[in-house]
Amino acid sequence: MEDSDGRLDPIGPLEDPRPSLAADTTAAVDLLVGLWTRTAKTGTPQLSALQLHALHTVRTTPGLNLGALAGAIGTAPSAASRLCDRLEAAGMILRAPPPTNRRTIGLTLTRRGQDALDAVSARRERLLSDVLDRMPSDKRGALLTGLRAFATASRAADPEASQPG
Template sequence: MNCAAPSDDPGTGWTAEAAEAVETMAALWARAARSTSPKVSELQLQALLAARAEPHINLRALAEAVGAAPPAASRLCDRLEAAGLLRRGPAPAGRREIGLTLTTQGHDVLDTVGVRRDELFGAVLSRMPDAARQDLLTGLRAFGEASGPCRHHDDDGCP
């Protein structure tokens, strides 16, 4: 799938407006993450989400998922483990590999963030007209579909 913008792009205005809207959504998401105890950074939240999505994820895969070098990901895991949110142990794939698993407290943090995120997003969405909410949902679905393989920066010509 070619993810490059078409050469006849109507202008960067759309891109700038979309980026601004996404920044607003990201700020709401970050606010939800700050509502946890212990508090987690955006990078820590990404790591916890990756560990939930792929139980027993190894360090290399976690580093790729959060866009960090393995040594930085290892330090990130050290902090999450010290906070009681993540546990290291033998991976099911082999004893030579370390798997990362969320603890009960890690799951609780993600649940808390999810509830708070729903509250924050719900409050904003409730102030929008019905038609605008539907347009937003339609647009977000189309954006997700258009991102296709780009979502993970595969070697398919995507940025």
């Protein structure tokens, strides 16, 4: 291949690194998702990804109604209702009409629900710390810098990306 001056370029054209970067990032995210999923299913209480997402959503939006929860977690209202039945039976959420609108039922996180979220977060932090401790410190710093830039770009591309779950 020749360059713009007509000389031979022994390296050839530079390839776009984005497909490889996306594939490598996907592989790393898959590992992280596996870690995240395992921590929710181990210990007490054991929570499905959807239950965890619902608890996070109720925590960040106390008093939201069932329809809003269903929309936020991407499920049908009937499925959200059954999910709330299980979470309420486990003592993790409370359904009650908010003082401002007695015609609807609001969802709030109970102390047990908050404790469950705290326990999952603590397990995740311990597992993640174990992995990070195996990395050289300069690579941890580079990872943090990259993750901060990724979070900023992600929020700019999709404002809903900052929602937990």
